[in-house]
Amino acid sequence: VEDWATVPGTTDLPTPCLVLDAPAFHRNLATMAAFCRDAGVSLRPHAKTHKSSWIARQQIECGATGIAVATLAEGAGLVAAGIGSILLTTPAAGAAKLSQLHGLLAGGGDLTVVAESVESVAELADLARRFSKPVDVMVDVDAGNGRTGALTPGAAADVASAIAARPELRLAGLQAYAGHVQHIGSLADRGTSQQAVRDRTSAALAAIRARGIAVPIVTGGGTGSFFNDARLGPFTEVQPGSYTVMDQEYAILETVPGEPVFEPAIYVVATVVADAGRRWVTVDAGSKALAESYTSPLPVAATGAHSYRPMGDELGAIETTAGSRPARGDRILIRPAHCDPTMNLYRSFFLIDVGERSAREIPIDLR
Numbered sequence: 001v002e003d004w005a006t007v008p009g010t011t012d013l014p015t016p017c018l019v020l021d022a023p024a025f026h027r028n029l030a031t032m033a034a035f036c037r038d039a040g041v042s043l044r045p046h047a048k049t050h051k052s053s054w055i056a057r058q059q060i061e062c063g064a065t066g067i068a069v070a071t072l073a074e075g076a077g078l079v080a081a082g083i084g085s086i087l088l089t090t091p092a093a094g095a096a097k098l099s100q101l102h103g104l105l106a107g108g109g110d111l112t113v114v115a116e117s118v119e120s121v122a123e124l125a126d127l128a129r130r131f132s133k134p135v136d137v138m139v140d141v142d143a144g145n146g147r148t149g150a151l152t153p154g155a156a157a158d159v160a161s162a163i164a165a166r167p168e169l170r171l172a173g174l175q176a177y178a179g180h181v182q183h184i185g186s187l188a189d190r191g192t193s194q195q196a197v198r199d200r201t202s203a204a205l206a207a208i209r210a211r212g213i214a215v216p217i218v219t220g221g222g223t224g225s226f227f228n229d230a231r232l233g234p235f236t237e238v239q240p241g242s243y244t245v246m247d248q249e250y251a252i253l254e255t256v257p258g259e260p261v262f263e264p265a266i267y268v269v270a271t272v273v274a275d276a277g278r279r280w281v282t283v284d285a286g287s288k289a290l291a292e293s294y295t296s297p298l299p300v301a302a303t304g305a306h307s308y309r310p311m312g313d314e315l316g317a318i319e320t321t322a323g324s325r326p327a328r329g330d331r332i333l334i335r336p337a338h339c340d341p342t343m344n345l346y347r348s349f350f351l352i353d354v355g356e357r358s359a360r361e362i363p364i365d366l367r
């Protein structure tokens, strides 16, 4: 990817912009798909990472059985793009969201939703009354991160019973997403937290099954946990997102021995706009170009570029190495610290294949 600027069509790219290294991206998709196939779990990549219907389609063509979305806007974009088997992983509440959800389902959208409470089930059943076929609902279980989901096995079973009691709804499965474990750096600590997640998820599953209710799918897991989730259960489906393009938050994590490794594929391109002889040069990428995080974006493949730090909204500093520094006008590839909120800042990315000498602009159309 360091030779990206030799590809015809890249010279005039306005910076800051996003480039996606096509071969690394396709390898990431194939690696995750092969792993899930071999492990016997379904793959439902999360589109919150990339917000691109084009990437979602590539993921389906590479073996994903469906796509997960965080927002109704992402869901609407995928429905418009003709993509089916969409799981909205965030509960829908409030008149505006329920009406948008109703519109998507009425328009034929193939959408599964989650519910964490009996009240939410009642709202969904009301909404589903107007349809000829039942709406698929998963029981959302709090895997321990305290964001959404039924808190206890008994509460999860109550939600499942409420779904099972409504002919307008069909119980599609259980979701337990453990956001709090994904970025635990130490493998030992992550392993301990994952065991707690498995215990909580298994207890909820057992409580639902004890009521004679079948749970066809158990979904959860991200890029930091899919390996153990898939191998150790009780998950039958994983929903990782970041593996698609990767970022510094994931690049600095220890991986489990034997775990597939994913390649950095997304970069922000920034131009050196000022150099007054300080220890750093100034680039046109600040917090509006690279989302801030607990770790730092990393300049790559640029001689003399050591590290990056934001200097406000519009500008950033590239600290230089002794003896060499990027020149004014140079364009520098920067690996984002966190891919999801960084991609969310752009309307498109440029898909670049250095070997094929091709560059193509792809919209980020699910924002």
Ligand SMILES: Cc1ncc(COP(=O)(O)O)c(C=O)c1O
Pocket (backbone or CB within 6 Å): 046, 048, 049, 068, 070, 089, 177, 179, 182, 220, 221, 222, 223, 224, 239, 240, 241, 242, 243
């Ligand atoms: C519900 C849910 N599932 C899956 C993911 C994907 O996680 P990752 O990007 O760490 O692979 C996320 C990310 O926040 C999420 O919120």
